[in-house]
Amino acid sequence: MRFELTPRTNVSPVMRALAPVAAFIVSFLIAGFVIWLMGRSPIAAFEVYVTQPLSDPWSLQELLVKATPLALIAIGLSYCFRANLWNIGAEGQYVIGAVLGSWLALRTHGTEAGLWVLPLMLLLGIIGGALYGLIPAFLKTRFGVNEILTSLMLVYVAQLILDYLVRGPWRDPKGFNFPQSVTFDPSATLPPILEAGRVHYGAVFAATAIVLTAVILGRTLFGYRLKLTGDAPRAARFAGFSSKATTMSVFAISGGLAGLAGISEVSGQIGQLQPSISPGYGFTAITVAFLGRLNPIGILVAALVVALTFIGGESAQIMLKLPLDLTQAFQGILLLCVLAADALVSYRIRFVARGGGK
């Protein structure tokens, strides 16, 4: 016995829309079964993972805080992935954006610098991320170097640059020689949207990026070009679209948005530079982009869902004493189920009996 995947000829939109819902239900059932095996109540776990965080204003806020960098980076990545270009280095672009933006914060620290600091920091963040994203794009278009490898390896370079800066020249002179910069002045701090809240303006940037992307992808020639380059590169060439220009522009966009996420996170959340400024947002965002099927609204939903699993996972540790590994396993199960559901909607499984014939 072996099985074959044959493409379904006409897939109903209803099926497509229901696929992720079914995936969620299946992954919750699997996770619930594991929790039951561990001798805990799956109902209580669902309550702690999903119901409570979604019904409490505090955790709803935290959800937005956590989803913000994920959505910003993932929406950028969707440009690359749509064009079949594999930018795996968003984490590095995030770091370099944060570093370049923070440079201004540290330069103006302790001075009476005014309102211009913050916008310029954000701009530097975008430029830093975009330039860093352009390195693998340049290497690919000029020398044909595989962008997966270069973008990934540049992540480590970026992290080491940050590490060097906070241990060396940018270290807080009054910080007992610990590797961290001074805390940013108020003029260099991205303010919360609501006073005393934790949701900073990064959330607005993410929302704007999502709306703009929806318009660009759906309504502009550039959006069409991406789709064509990804789905039918030969046709794109015949249509006169330069694949080099596409490569450079999508890497710049995706790097720029990752850089914006980086500087927003550092100036809005952390408030200083330190050796680690991301719990792997750049990599998690890859999952988010695919969970959201590279669709702007889908990415928004996916970012919120992934943020929910993080927050719910912490609650589960605190309230139910469920281990962290379970949360990580659950994230994996969820991604697998969504991808499997998509595959099953687009393809039919056929069991083929072995033997006979050739």
Next chain:
Amino acid sequence: MLSGKIFGALAGAAVVALAATGAVAQPKDKVKVGFIYVGPVGDHGWSYQHDVGRQAIEKAFPGKVTTTFVESVPEADSERAIEQLARTGHDLIFTTSFGFMEPTLKVAKKYPNIKFEHATGFKRAPNLSTYAAKFHEGRYIIGQIAGKMTKSNTIGYVGAFPIPEVVAGINAFYLGAQSVNPNVKIKIVFANTWYDPAKEGDAAKALLDQGVDMLAQHTDSPAPIQAAEARGKFGFGQASDMERFAPKAQLTAIVDNWSDYYVARTKAVLDGTWKSEDVWGGLASNMVVMTPYKNMPDDVKKLAQDTEAAIRSGTLNPFKCPVIGQDGKEIECKGKGALSDEQVLGMNFYVKGIEDKIPQ
């Protein structure tokens, strides 16, 4: 105007009164204690030992305390986890890594009635204590053992990050070795991680390849000492007793003993006597404990025991003056006969005889 002033004064008095009631804590019947760990609870090193301390609290006050932990919390994303504990009824919260300093401070300001304790930091508040241990005392002892036992006259050190605590540990280790073996050489590798068995093991193997036969470590997994065991060399357990991972190689281990401290602080909250403090305990207060000296000749064992007793009684300080810097110049002695606490806590230089440079 006058009424405004009076109102202002009244409001001021009210604030003071409020603050006072907040400061004078009432005894409690039940206490909920929360922990934030930077690594997995099963790292068999740093976080593992904090968890041993957590379990000691549960044992010490049966029926009176409940404890919670959140493990592997990334430092850049820890504020939410700390606040989750604060919001779920915890009265006392320990955050057990340096990187949690700013987030702990932020959350502590927001929840003035909850007690916070931050390990290895230096920022305090009326409801935020700091605590740390003088591990360099233990490192001086293992330095002496290594200096005595080395045959290749080269000893190795796997460090996590070149932060002051680790640098002070390296210096204490080397000063100990030098005190019994003036010509001993040291090789240092930074793994740039607190916990990553693969990286730590690679660093250890690189050192062993360079002829090191005594291996000290300031990273949290047993990987380095296991590498020493596999090559028939010697090492020292870090944070917890690692004898079961390296029965032939472990000469002794420097154990972080947080249990006594955690029990005492929990009791203070139960009694209503908790105050914000800065505690830096060592061998004398049992915050640093040496496991039995094994796999070594009797004279080395005797030396180690004597040194331990001398540090415990206060007659020996690993950083007794004069301390000579790498450039051969004497380091200014800001304490009484030894470097001051601030100098040790912010140590950013290697002592004479170490040939490496601190990575910047």
